[in-house]
Amino acid sequence: MIEDKILLNYYAMNPFVAKHRPWIEQCRVFKPHLLSEPVESALTKRSPFGSGAWGEFFDELEADIEADFGGEKKTLTELLHLLSESQSQEERAQLLEAINTNLGGIFAKYSAQTLYMVAGAASVENRERSYKHPMEGANKANQIPDSVVDILHKAVNEVGGPLTKRYYRLKAALLGLKKLKWSDRNAPMPFSDTTIVPFADAKSMVLAAYESFSPTLAGLVTTFFDQRRIDAPGIKGKRGGAFNYSVVLPGNAPISYTFLNYLGSSRDVMTLAHEVGHGVHGLLAGAAQGPLMFHAPIAYCETASVFGEMTAFNFLKKQLILKGDKKSLLALIMGKIDDVINTAVRQISFSNFERRLHGMNLSYTTWSEPKKLSVEELNNLWIATTKELYGEDGDVFTYENAEHLWSYISHFHRPFYVYGYAFGELLTQSLYAEQSRIGDRFESLYLDLLKSGSTKNVVELLAPFNLDPTKETFWVDGINNGLGGMVNEAEKLSRELGIVV
Numbered sequence: 001m002i003e004d005k006i007l008l009n010y011y012a013m014n015p016f017v018a019k020h021r022p023w024i025e026q027c028r029v030f031k032p033h034l035l036s037e038p039v040e041s042a043l044t045k046r047s048p049f050g051s052g053a054w055g056e057f058f059d060e061l062e063a064d065i066e067a068d069f070g071g072e073k074k075t076l077t078e079l080l081h082l083l084s085e086s087q088s089q090e091e092r093a094q095l096l097e098a099i100n101t102n103l104g105g106i107f108a109k110y111s112a113q114t115l116y117m118v119a120g121a122a123s124v125e126n127r128e129r130s131y132k133h134p135m136e137g138a139n140k141a142n143q144i145p146d147s148v149v150d151i152l153h154k155a156v157n158e159v160g161g162p163l164t165k166r167y168y169r170l171k172a173a174l175l176g177l178k179k180l181k182w183s184d185r186n187a188p189m190p191f192s193d194t195t196i197v198p199f200a201d202a203k204s205m206v207l208a209a210y211e212s213f214s215p216t217l218a219g220l221v222t223t224f225f226d227q228r229r230i231d232a233p234g235i236k237g238k239r240g241g242a243f244n245y246s247v248v249l250p251g252n253a254p255i256s257y258t259f260l261n262y263l264g265s266s267r268d269v270m271t272l273a274h275e276v277g278h279g280v281h282g283l284l285a286g287a288a289q290g291p292l293m294f295h296a297p298i299a300y301c302e303t304a305s306v307f308g309e310m311t312a313f314n315f316l317k318k319q320l321i322l323k324g325d326k327k328s329l330l331a332l333i334m335g336k337i338d339d340v341i342n343t344a345v346r347q348i349s350f351s352n353f354e355r356r357l358h359g360m361n362l363s364y365t366t367w368s369e370p371k372k373l374s375v376e377e378l379n380n381l382w383i384a385t386t387k388e389l390y391g392e393d394g395d396v397f398t399y400e401n402a403e404h405l406w407s408y409i410s411h412f413h414r415p416f417y418v419y420g421y422a423f424g425e426l427l428t429q430s431l432y433a434e435q436s437r438i439g440d441r442f443e444s445l446y447l448d449l450l451k452s453g454s455t456k457n458v459v460e461l462l463a464p465f466n467l468d469p470t471k472e473t474f475w476v477d478g479i480n481n482g483l484g485g486m487v488n489e490a491e492k493l494s495r496e497l498g499i500v501v
Ligand SMILES: [Zn+2]
Pocket: 274, 278, 302, 305
C-alpha cells in the first residue's frame, strides 16, 4: 500500500492522478481494515467457497420453485406478478398462500442456513478487520456516515410508519374492504386507467417531461431515440423487467443502452422515464469522470432515474387533471404511493429485519454476535419487523400466509444493501421538492450533481442545494413532503369522488 506522503506527491505532480484522487481515497478508506498480505491472499482464494456460494446455490433453488395454480405450473416470479395484478381478493389470498407454502419446507430451511452463513462469516471478518459494528463496511462503501444511516432508519420508523398505516386504511376503503390481508397490499385499484399508451406517445410525454425542467437532459434523451438505443417492445421470449446499461468506451466516450418490456400502461411510461434517467446520468457522469468514477454508489445511483420518473408522473397527472378524469388520477396517485412505500418503507422494514439478524437488539441501539436462528424464529422476526411499520395484526393488515416471505429476499446475501433503496428514494423526493424553491438555478446545480458520479459523498453532493442529510429534519421533511403530500392528495380526491366518507 502506497504511503500517504508519496501519494500526496503524485497528486501534486500528475494531473491524471489528481483527477482520480476521490477514487483512490475511496479505495484507501478500507486501508485500516486490511489484514496482512498472506491472510488477504488466503481469504481471496477461499472466497468462492464461502457464504457467497450459499447465495449462488440459493438462486438456483429459487429458480426451481414452482407451484400449481389454476391448473398450471407457475414460477415464483409468475405468482408474484399475478398477485400484484389480480382484482380479486380471494384469488390474491390463494396466490399468497401458494407462494408462502412453496417458500416453506426445505427452501426456508436452506434459506435460514444461508442467512446464518452470511451473518456468521461477516461477523468473523468484521471482528478481524476491526470494524466497530456490522454496518460500518457497507456504509463506508456507500459513502454515507453511520449517523446518517441511523437517522434515516429512525425517521422512517417514526414518521414513515404512521403515514404508511394511514395510506393503507385509505386503500382498504377504496378497495371496499374493512381490513386488508397482506395479499392485498399491492392490489391494483378497481378503477385503474387501462388505456394503452402507444410508444410514440410515451416518447413525446417523456421528452416533454424532461424538457419541463432541463432542456439539456431532454436533448440527451432525444439521442437515445434517434440512435435507436432503446429496446422497447415487450415480446414473448424476452427476459423480463427493465434496466439501463451505461458504459464509458475507450476515448472517454460514454454510451447508454436501455432495455424495456413496454406494453403501454402508465406505469410503463414512468419506467421509460426512469431508465432513460439512468441513461442521462451515465452519459453526464461518464463524460465528466471517466470509467473509474462515473458510477454513483447505490445510495444515489437512483437519483436521476427516480427524478425522471417523478417528472413523468407529474406530467401524466397534469394530463388527467386537464381531462377532468379524477378516478384515473386517483388510481395513478395510489399506484405511485404503492411504489414509494415499497421502496422507502418496505426496504427499511427489510433493513430492520436484517439488522436484527446480524445481532442488533430489540430497540436498535446495540449489537451483539449474530445467533443461528431457526425457520420458526426467522418467521417470528419477519412478522415482528413487518408489524413495526405496518401495524399490529388486525389494525390495518392481517398477516396470514406471510411468515415465509423473508426466505426469498436474496438481497440479504449482500449485507446492508437494502437500506440504500430507501435512502435513494427519500433523497430524491427531497431534491425534487427543492426544484420549485430554487427555480431557474436548479437545472445547472442538478446537472453538476449528476456529473459528479462517485467523486463526492452524500453530504458534499447535497450542500449546493442547502440540503443537509446529517439532520433528522431532512429525512422527516422528505417523508412528509413527498409521501405525505401524495397521501393528502389521494385522501382529498377520494372525498371529492365520494368514495370515502
Ligand atoms: Zn433504477
